[in-house]
Amino acid sequence: MTLHWLIALAIITNIVVILTVPEDRSPTAIAMMQFHMALGLTVLVLSILRLVWRWMNPLPPPPQGLNHWIRISGAAMHHLLYFLMVAIPLAGWLMVSANHFSPSWFGLFHWPAFPGFAGLDKAAGHQWHETFESIHVVLGWAMVVLVPCHIAAGLYHHLVRKDNVLIRMLPGTRLREGV
Ligand code: HEM
Ligand code: HEM
Numbered sequence: 598m599t600l601h602w603l604i605a606l607a608i609i610t611n612i613v614v615i616l617t618v619p620e621d622r623s624p625t626a627i628a629m630m631q632f633h634m635a636l637g638l639t640v641l642v643l644s645i646l647r648l649v650w651r652w653m654n655p656l657p658p659p660p661q662g663l664n665h666w667i668r669i670s671g672a673a674m675h676h677l678l679y680f681l682m683v684a685i686p687l688a689g690w691l692m693v694s695a696n697h698f699s700p701s702w703f704g705l706f707h708w709p710a711f712p713g714f715a716g717l718d719k720a721a722g723h724q725w726h727e728t729f730e731s732i733h734v735v736l737g738w739a740m741v742v743l744v745p746c747h748i749a750a751g752l753y754h755h756l757v758r759k760d761n762v763l764i765r766m767l768p769g770t771r772l773r774e775g776v
Contacts, residue, residue: 598768600647604682607640612741634689634700638708641686648679660760674747681740688733695725 611633618629659668693700694714699707717725754762764770 598766598770600643600650601766602768604640604643604647607636607643608682608740609744611636611640612737612744615737616741631701634693634708635703637686637689638700638702641683641690644679644682644686648683651679657765660754660758660762671750674743674750678740678743678747681736681743685733685736685740688729688736692726692729692733695722695729697722 614629614633614636618633619626659671663671690708691711691714694711695717697710697715697717699710702708714722714725751763751766754760755764
């Protein structure tokens with residue numbers, strides 16, 4: 598639960614940052630891009646941790662009385678979000694690695710190139726950069742669209758169905774039963 602909210606905050610912040618970067622090479626634009634990359638790489642590590650945690654810990658059952666289609670679409674959406682949480686920052690890392698650029702992690706150290714990418718020649722690096730840039734941008738926009746849907750689903754559970762799906766996601770609650 599803690600990881601869910603930390604990652605959610607980081608992803609939403611990162612989307613706001615990238616969508617408001619000025620389109621010039623000003624120091625502000627450069628600082629915002631560096632922040633986008635450092636925060637995105639943090640999301641990658643936290644999301645991998647979260648997947649490991651999730652794999653080791655079973656989910657509480659969904660609330661009773663949810664129809665088949667809501668259950669299936671909820672599970673599909675969560676799988677898609679997990680995929681995007683890893684694939685987007687991974688594509689970002691591959692994109693900059695192909696360009697031989699190692700982003701600074703909040704000024705503390707330089708993030709290494711993705712294994713195998715440091716030795717790419719200029720032409721191959723350029724090609725891979727273009728490929729992963731397209732993947733990053735398309736998947737990034739998919740996240741921009743899906744997050745509001747996910748939030749709307751959480752609010753639907755809380756306000757319309759009045760079940761405990763949103764409340765049991767709050768850190769500190771230890772509910773294991775479906776309601
Ligand atoms: C939480 C993770 C991330 C999210 C949600 C995210 C989202 C996005 C989105 C939506 C765009 C497109 C913006 C537009 O169309 O103007 C973008 C662009 C970009 N991202 Fe990310 N990103 C993440 C992580 C990263 C990482 C880890 C890196 C690199 C290490 C990175 C580097 C870039 C770069 C260089 C661009 C500009 C690409 C271009 O405009 O051609 N991002 N990101
Ligand atoms: C970028 C932002 C977010 C991402 C990537 C994300 C991702 C996820 C994922 C993957 C799950 C599935 C949990 C699991 O199966 O272990 C989940 C569950 C959940 N999320 Fe989010 N989330 C985000 C933001 C939010 C926000 C802002 C809310 C507030 C309404 C929210 C409410 C919930 C709730 C209530 C659940 C629990 C569903 C259940 O118990 O079955 N999420 N989220």
